[in-house]
Amino acid sequence: MTVMLGGFGLCGIPENLIAALIRKGVKGLHTISNNMGVDGFGMGLMLEAGMIASHIGSYVGENRLLERLVIAGELDLTLIPQGTLAERIRAGGAGIPAFYVPAGVGTVVAEGKETREFDGKTYLMERALRADVSLIKAWKADRHGNLVFRKTARNFNPAMATAAELTIVEVEEFVELGELDPDDIVTPGIYVDRVVVGAEFQKPIESRFIQERAQP
């Protein structure tokens, strides 16, 4: 089963849905997410529980276990440019099977991909991405599944909401119809199948400015 998980680093990840998935003990998941959490939190916990068979992402530098598994050949990891990842997901939700981007031309990312020249510049053809399930995080939802997000916790979540057979959203607050201003809604409810109110949120901060850390 292919699962998309929203978030950038530990910001805007569906932490309660991840915990529920670990309790359920599912194995052999093919995950798509920008990162892989950190050792001990977020998707890092799924990796430690041995639930992940393969992963597509753009940056996994905060997860030592993943690095060990990949170097040992025990995990199938595909790294792709972050913008290409975001656009492949967006295209998956928008009914666009493939498109061309300049990112990755002349690098390992281009291996096995069709290239084409437009106006004298070379582009790679990239295919859309879809999943069986998207697990995403929003700030507030109403009964129709309309979603608003908070600050940079938006990131991949709105795109992933559109690109799965089943979209499950974890929110901090469930509000009555009419409480969300239609002008503010980022993800219209048509994309959302289930809404869960998270029990509690840890939201760890992953990194701090070095200058600050140096101060006593």
Next chain:
Amino acid sequence: MNGKELIARRVARELRDGFYVNLGIGLPTTVAAYVPDGIEVILQSENGLLGIGPPPSAEQEDPDLINAGKQPVTILHGSSFFGSDQAFAMIRGGHMDVSILGAMQVSSQGDLANWTIPGKMVKGMGGAMDLVASGARVIVAMEHNAKDGAFKIVEECSLPLTGVRVVNDIVTELGWFHISREGIVLEEIAEGVTREEVEKRTGCHLLFAQQLRPMLPF
């Protein structure tokens, strides 16, 4: 002033009023602290923020408000939030003026390697491949040599590439280098550094600008 601060201050001097700028993780992020007074630069963070403010105090920290290095940041009047797909549409679409990145290797032709060491380091390219392919001016801000003294400016990159012929300029603690058709040209040299030292610490043939200028941090 240490080498990293000199690099950050010199890069900051390259920014112009009204520029939209993406700062990479690590050294490039520190450039924000040195943007000259009277110049408004709008910093983009590819996780979905235009208008990055200064680092927050401990009380101001908000886990829902971070930069691409996953560090808490603040916003400014006029900041905006958006999703990752739009963040990269503005990068890929050529709307950014400058992208400042770190590097492990840069070749004399402007090839960049900064995302992986096969068999040793698994990190990922993040947004770097999208940023360097966007057509925005690419400035590499890095220390001149690796920690073990190895060359980082080389004839050909031995590490997997991030982009081919994408780097416009390199700034290190030794000087300012421009990638031209003819090769790498040292245009500015840091105080107390000799041409011979730069040549000795550089892994490719180096050209010198006819009017070699001192590299001033401000």
